[in-house]
Amino acid sequence: MNITKEQTGELTATLKVEVKESDYNADYQQELKKYARQSVIPGFRPGKVPVGMIEKKYGTAIRADSINKLLNEKLTEYIKEEKLNILGEPIPNSEKGKIDFERQKDFDFYFDICNIPEINIELNASIELDFFQIKPTDEQVNKQLEHLRVMYGKEVEVEMVESDTKVDIELRELNDEGVVVEDGIFSTCNVLINQYSAAYATERLTGKKAEDVLTVNPIELFGDLKSAADKMAVDKSKLEDKPDSFELKIIKIQRRELAELNQEFFDKAFHEKGVSDVDSAKQEVEKQMQEYFSNDGQFVLYNDFIQWMFDNTKINLPDDFLRKWLHSINENKPSMEEIDKELVNVKNKLQTEIIFNKLKENYPQIEVNYDEVKESFKQQFKKVLKVYSNYGDEEADKEVESFIDEWMRNKKNNNEIENRFQQLHQEKVLDLIRNKCTIKEIGVTFDEFNNIMKERKRDTLSENDSASHHDDEEHHDHEHSEPESENDQE
Incomplete structure (x- = not known):
């Protein structure tokens, strides 16, 4: 042979x-x-x-x-x-x-x-990358503190549905004649009327009082089919094709009063942070917001590093071979027209894989193993138990050890586990470039950062008009939402 x-x-x-x-x-x-x-x-x-x-x-x-x-x-x-x-x-x-x-x-x-082309990726101090350090404004800090006061405030009953109220309701299925269906769908749930509510819910419920009854479309009430099914705890198929087919009865209307700025509130909102007055509360809120915004700065830094690797690595994979390869590995044997539609995306993914494989070869410390992912989840679950169940360190350790292996084996958690692999990998890459490259910190406000990202998006779209651009340069193209409290994020 x-x-x-x-x-x-x-x-x-x-x-x-x-x-x-x-x-x-x-x-x-x-x-x-x-x-x-x-x-x-x-x-x-x-x-x-x-x-x-x-x-x-x-x-x-x-x-x-x-x-x-x-x-x-x-x-x-x-x-x-x-x-x-x-x-x-x-x-x-x-x-x-x-x-x-x-x-x-x-x-x-x-x-x-x-052959996979030979490339070289060597990181050193001559590589300069920007890191945007986003500092919240006083207005944002005050707004977030007020959000926490609402969150930990007491619910009190009010007479009428207005903005920022929670409406407890009963929903009963109606037939074509508008009569309640015996043994039909019945659900007790609630609707929040605030800036995020569906316009339909705000229009139909504002001004209504307890015991008021009206006919509604639950899909429009909750914004979409999935949200309606989740809220009502029914299968989506049972709600399709049922416009204006439910009777809504208002049971109770509540509003959250702002929590008083006292030690009880500080302890609940800032668990074990040593907050004892308004000034230290604002300092802690500012710290949490900076940590939250830091994720966006790190995301941009990571994407900029990927862009740098693409710009400084020449990889010209032959189109003709890729077409044959894609045809051979696909059981459905797509046509060349179908393959050409996906060719750019496939080339970008292959380039990314080649580049990161070389990066791992040169810097094996960015590899993430199963035990690291497992330990990450263990720490997360321990923190939740300590905050919400008042477990001590030893008790939390014992409880997490009793279920962590089974949780990791459960296929329902595969997506979450894969996402954690990616998250830890990104963190290791960021640690690597901070140690090897020159990182220039740029202090910006919340609005300044959003404007910079909008400008970048415009530049990218402009480039895409004249040449195809790889998928991995997905810079932030949305504005920030205000961060939730630490407890909200658990």
């Missing part, structure tokens, strides 16, 4: 594999005998079927299996021995030779390969 390589492009090559009958015949004969022993054919005792009969009936398929097994084995050995770093697996090239397993004894197989 002989394998030779012919270079067909800067990165592409064709492997020619010459297979003689002597290369595969021993395995082929052994497989024939094995098949004869296992076959059950009328007129022959089990295990006594003549090999010649098996060869006549199944020989072509068995020969093909033996040859393909040999090909896979020898190609893998060749690629390893020649230290070829290729994209995916070798692709059979049927254009260079026709194969007839029934008539041929000797074969020439051809496979196309694409």
Whole structure:
């Protein structure tokens, strides 16, 4: 058996594999005998079927299996021995030779390969990146403190539905005549009337009082089908095609009064932070908001670093090979038109993978393992238990250990676990570039940062008008929302 390589492009090559009958015949004969022993054919005792009969009936398929097994084995050995770093697996090239397993004894197989380009990523202090340090304004701090006072305030009943009230309601399904359906859908839930409410809910309920009854569309009441189904605790299919088909009765209307600025409030809102007066409360709020905004600054820093790697790494993957490769690995065998629609995205993903693989090779400390992810969740769960269940350190440790392994094995949590892998990986990359590169901190306000991101988005869209841009430069293109309290985020 002989394998030779012919270079067909800067990165592409064709492997020619010459297979003689002597290369595969021993395995082929052994497989024939094995098949004869296992076959059950009328007129022959089990295990006594003549090999010649098996060869006549199944020989072509068995020969093909033996040859393909040999090909896979020898190609893998060749690629390893020649230290070829290729994209995916070798692709059979049927254009260079026709194969007839029934008539041929000797074969020439051809496979196309694409070498992953050699790149170099070396981080040093000459690489300059900006980190936006976002400082909240006094107005934002005061607004957040008021939000906490609302959150920890007491609920009191009020007479009429107004802004910032919670309305406890009963919903009953109606038939086409507007009569309550016996054994129909019945739900007790609530509607919040505030700046985030659906306009329909605000219009229909504002000014109403307890015991008032009206007919509503629950989907519009809660904003969309999923929200309505979740709120009413029913299957989505039961709410579809039911416009204005529910009777709503108002049971109770409540509003939260602002909590007093006293030690009881400080202890609830700033658990174990040592807050004892308004000034220290504002300082803690400002600190929490800066930590919250820091996530946005780090996100931009991370994306800027990715952009730097793309700008400073030349990777020209050949389109023709990628089209063949995508066609070969896709079971549905898409058309070339369908492949071309996805080609840019695929190239960007492959480039990202190649770049990050090289980064991991040069800086293995950015790798994230399972135990690190597990420990991250353990610390998260312990914190929740200590805040909400008043567990001590030892008690929280014991409780988390009792369920963490089962939680990690539960397939329902796979997405959350994968996201945590990505989060920890990003944190390690950020630590790496802070240690290796020059990071310039730029102090900005909340509004200044948003304006900078809007300007970046406009520049990116302008570039996209003239040339395709890779997917990974997804800079922040939305304005910040105010951060919730530390307890809200648990």
